[in-house]
Amino acid sequence: MNLEALLRNVEKPSRYIGGEINTFQKEITDNTIRFAFAFPDIYEVGMSHLGMQIIYRLLNEQDNVYCERVFAPWVDMEAELRANNLKLVTLETKTALGDLDILGFTLQYELSYTNILNMLNLAGIELLSKNRNEKDPLIVAGGPCVYNPEPLADFIDIFFIGEAEELLLEFIEVYKLYKDKKISKHDLLIKAANIEGLYVPKFYEPEYNEDGTMSGYKVTEDVPKVIKKRIIQDFDSGFQLESMIVPFADIVHDRAMVEIFRGCTKGCRFCQAGMIYRPVREKKPETIMDNVEKIMSSTGFEEMSLASLSTMDYSQIGPLVKDLVGKYEMDNIGVSLPSLRLDSFSVDVVKDIQKIKKTGLTFAPEAGTQRLRDVINKGVSEQNISDTFNSIFSLGWHRVKLYFMIGLPTETTEDLDGISEIANLGTYTFKQLKPEGVKKSVQVTVSTSCFVPKPFTPFQWMGQDDIPTFRQKIQHLRTKLINRKVVYNYHDPETSLLEGVFARGDRKIGAALLRAFELGCKFDGWHEYFRYDLWRTAFEETHLEMGFYNTRERAYDEYLPWDILDPGIHKSYLVSEYENALNAVVTGDCRDSCTGCGVNVQIIGGDCYGNA
Amino acid sequence: METLRILYTKDSYMRFLGHLELMKLFERVFRFNKLPLKFSEGFNPIPRLTFASPLSVGYSSKAEVMEVILNSEISIQQVKDIKFPNGIKVLDAQFINCKHSLMSKLEFAEYILKVEYDSKVEQLPFEEWVESFLNEKEIFYEKKTKRGTVKAVNALGQIHDMKLLYNADNEVVFRVMLQTGSNGSLNPEKLVDIFGSHYKLNQKAVNIDVERLGLYFTKNGTLTNLYELSEEE
Numbered sequence: 146m147n148l149e150a151l152l153r154n155v156e157k158p159s160r161y162i163g164g165e166i167n168t169f170q171k172e173i174t175d176n177t178i179r180f181a182f183a184f185p186d187i188y189e190v191g192m193s194h195l196g197m198q199i200i201y202r203l204l205n206e207q208d209n210v211y212c213e214r215v216f217a218p219w220v221d222m223e224a225e226l227r228a229n230n231l232k233l234v235t236l237e238t239k240t241a242l243g244d245l246d247i248l249g250f251t252l253q254y255e256l257s258y259t260n261i262l263n264m265l266n267l268a269g270i271e272l273l274s275k276n277r278n279e280k281d282p283l284i285v286a287g288g289p290c291v292y293n294p295e296p297l298a299d300f301i302d303i304f305f306i307g308e309a310e311e312l313l314l315e316f317i318e319v320y321k322l323y324k325d326k327k328i329s330k331h332d333l334l335i336k337a338a339n340i341e342g343l344y345v346p347k348f349y350e351p352e353y354n355e356d357g358t359m360s361g362y363k364v365t366e367d368v369p370k371v372i373k374k375r376i377i378q379d380f381d382s383g384f385q386l387e388s389m390i391v392p393f394a395d396i397v398h399d400r401a402m403v404e405i406f407r408g409c410t411k412g413c414r415f416c417q418a419g420m421i422y423r424p425v426r427e428k429k430p431e432t433i434m435d436n437v438e439k440i441m442s443s444t445g446f447e448e449m450s451l452a453s454l455s456t457m458d459y460s461q462i463g464p465l466v467k468d469l470v471g472k473y474e475m476d477n478i479g480v481s482l483p484s485l486r487l488d489s490f491s492v493d494v495v496k497d498i499q500k501i502k503k504t505g506l507t508f509a510p511e512a513g514t515q516r517l518r519d520v521i522n523k524g525v526s527e528q529n530i531s532d533t534f535n536s537i538f539s540l541g542w543h544r545v546k547l548y549f550m551i552g553l554p555t556e557t558t559e560d561l562d563g564i565s566e567i568a569n570l571g572t573y574t575f576k577q578l579k580p581e582g583v584k585k586s587v588q589v590t591v592s593t594s595c596f597v598p599k600p601f602t603p604f605q606w607m608g609q610d611d612i613p614t615f616r617q618k619i620q621h622l623r624t625k626l627i628n629r630k631v632v633y634n635y636h637d638p639e640t641s642l643l644e645g646v647f648a649r650g651d652r653k654i655g656a657a658l659l660r661a662f663e664l665g666c667k668f669d670g671w672h673e674y675f676r677y678d679l680w681r682t683a684f685e686e687t688h689l690e691m692g693f694y695n696t697r698e699r700a701y702d703e704y705l706p707w708d709i710l711d712p713g714i715h716k717s718y719l720v721s722e723y724e725n726a727l728n729a730v731v732t733g734d735c736r737d738s739c740t741g742c743g744v745n746v747q748i749i750g751g752d753c754y755g756n757a
Numbered sequence: 758m759e760t761l762r763i764l765y766t767k768d769s770y771m772r773f774l775g776h777l778e779l780m781k782l783f784e785r786v787f788r789f790n791k792l793p794l795k796f797s798e799g800f801n802p803i804p805r806l807t808f809a810s811p812l813s814v815g816y817s818s819k820a821e822v823m824e825v826i827l828n829s830e831i832s833i834q835q836v837k838d839i840k841f842p843n844g845i846k847v848l849d850a851q852f853i854n855c856k857h858s859l860m861s862k863l864e865f866a867e868y869i870l871k872v873e874y875d876s877k878v879e880q881l882p883f884e885e886w887v888e889s890f891l892n893e894k895e896i897f898y899e900k901k902t903k904r905g906t907v908k909a910v911n912a913l914g915q916i917h918d919m920k921l922l923y924n925a926d927n928e929v930v931f932r933v934m935l936q937t938g939s940n941g942s943l944n945p946e947k948l949v950d951i952f953g954s955h956y957k958l959n960q961k962a963v964n965i966d967v968e969r970l971g972l973y974f975t976k977n978g979t980l981t982n983l984y985e986l987s988e989e990e
Contacts, residue, residue: 153964158815163770164770164771165842166782391782393774443789445784445787446785446788
């Protein structure tokens with residue numbers, strides 16, 4: 146059976162056909178470097194990812210590179226491929242992955258790692274780097290999870306640490322030499338390892354103490370001792386995304402995405418993105434307006450989203466939103482903001498956007514009490530929360546979603562009770578205001594997720610809560626959140642504990658990952674496919690203990706698997722931030738005054754943001 | 758306010774687009790080609806696109822018909838030049854002045870059905886079967902109504918024409934004209950099923966490739982392409 150016949154038997158076949166608006170069909174010659182951007186989740190998730198859109202265009206604008214796409218096939222498609230002995234192919238030219246030069250996976254979340262192995266397997270490619278030779282494609286990876294690459298170090302040839310725009314093009318230059326057979330695969334890897342930002346794990350052998358902790362890496366070739374992350378220094382004048390692929394299937398974020406700045410200055414201590422994407426770099430409003438115009442006039446999207454880690458913190462967000470709404474309202478093109486701060490300023494901005502449809506708003510106080518918000522350095526005060534409730538309900542909204550984390554350091558029962566108090570404050574404020582013209586009743590939705598400590602954050606040393614503790618906390622909240630106008634949703638702890646293992650795992654757990662894949666684990670981030678029982682078996686059979694990686698507290702002087710990387714932030718800064726957290730001492734926004742994380746010295750060689 | 762009617766193809770990989778996906782695609786392509794779209798009034802303004810008959814996922818078509826309401830006329834050449842993904846092609850376009858809706862006037866659809874069986878069928882008298890099949894008065898099949906109940910429908914009342922085009926090895930190809938639209942529709946795959954069971958075929962259809970050739974209405978007793986529908990009808 147061929148691919149077309151098989152597409153009749155699967156759900157949503159448009160996931161696999163390619164040919165969307167703004168995709169590339171390029172002539173392929175002997176000199177074409179054939180790259181596949183591989184997303185280890187389904188089309189709807191992968192196509193919502195801005196990084197994919199950036200890299201796709203960046204590479205395809207190069208003359209001798211053809212970048213295609215491949216996503217994890219859904220289980221029905223996988224069954225059809227396997228039953229018919231067909232290999233996983235790219236969307237653009239339906240080429241089997243094994244026939245390409247480079248496969249680039251993006252690591253967006255730890256629970257997609259089994260899908261990477263599954264995709265390689267579906268393409269008939271050897272999973273372990275050491276079993277692949279010059280005939281096989283090079284397997285590379287980038288994305289936020291590469292800040293602890295070790296769990297995947299046995300499978301991936303090269304990790305891209307940091308922002309890939311410039312890095313990828315430098316790497317392609319070196320790859321050309323290999324493609325022209327001027328250098329061997331070994332020489333290619335050596336040359337790559339000497340490009341700042343590239344980590345070639347096979348040249349770094351982990352060494353362990355008797356207790357299983359690491360003592361360091363043995364560097365086996367003439368390559369850098371530490372791998373420094375790469376960033377785009379001038380975000381305003383570098384590569385600009387001026388068009389996007391317009392997806393067919395109803396994807397998760399089905400709209401134009403326009404990145405307005407990178408990095409974040411808030412300094413929330415739980416947030417890995419806030420640490421690793423430093424420093425903040427904004428685009429000028431003119432650049433953004435220009436990007437938007439080019440994207441809208443080549444895609445036809447009916448909505449645009451201003452993307453960043455904390456959109457409300459863009460220095461000119463108010464005027465920008467006003468300009469965009471003014472310019473695009475006539476064409477019925479909407480503007481959406483992905484995340485709102487809990488303050489009345491945010492509400493002011495958003496009220497211009499949602500003039501007519503006041504559906505619902507989402508905020509993230511993250512923790513239930515002022516004390517715990519100070520611990521995590523989430524700059525939200527009780528006053529902010531109550532002001533926000535007041536303004537949104539008076540403006541006509543009646544539904545609000547609140548996100549919290551449980552399992553944060555120093556958390557007590559009082560902090561959990563605080564979550565319920567905030568929810569009750571919401572419904573109480575609404576009743577007190579009795580907003581005119583709002584016929585519907587108030588609804589507050591509380592969602593809790595289980596906190597996962599991440600590398601290169603001040604919480605990288607702490608032990609994660611175990612499953613019984615998380616269960617107890619969830620149970621406690623269930624008994625507390627009994628207000629009829631409050632809905633409580635919670636994430637199960639098992640997936641977070643597994644995420645915790647991979648977030649801070651070492652190279653040894655690659656064996657457990659491989660075993661879990663062999664036992665049938667895939668789509669671990671999808672509730673219906675997550676098999677914690679199989680994962681436990683995989684760890685038992687490989688004589689590894691999950692608790693060593695997730696619930697164990699580390700000492701400051703322990704060598705951590707990711708210490709081979711340098712994201713620009715001093716370890717001493719992370720230590721002092723952890724100490725501040727334990728004492729509930731807040732650290733200010735670093736736009737106001739430099740908090741000394743080190744990124745200005747390590748990465749920029751100058752000031753970060755204006756004179757800060 | 759102007760109504761633009763478009764005749765287009767939907768084949769190769771594009772036949773795997775679902776109907777909602779197809780509508781979204783048309784909307785976006787019209788938007789970035791700067792067609793002066795007329796939007797609906799209300800909380801959530803949407804452009805006004807109507808499609809004559811949704812095509813099942815996997816079916817290809819040589820001649821689909823859709824309409825879109827514009828605020829002002831634009832050149833037909835501009836419409837014909839609109840580039841869709843490979844597989845969707847604008848064959849023709851016209852501004853029309855016609856109160857009838859495409860859906861209410863649609864009566865028939867013509868299909869090519871390529872049926873692949875699990876074993877050889879070339880020895881079977883398909884030619885005679887088609888002839889005798891069409892001479893039957895009634896062959897009932899069960900159809901679910903919108904309310905969820907089941908009713909018996911006479912398939913022959915829904916078949917306007919049926920011809921055998923080809924029969925070799927495991928494959929049979931028919932050309933059929935079937936009722937479709939608001940007065941009832943016969944699904945082409947269902948027809949293959951009814952036909953097979955009427956002649957107690959042991960072979961099982963493992964793959965049915967459906968291609969729609971056109972959509973029709975009756976004009977002065979003759980079948981006419983729906984794209985030609987005008988005010989006088």
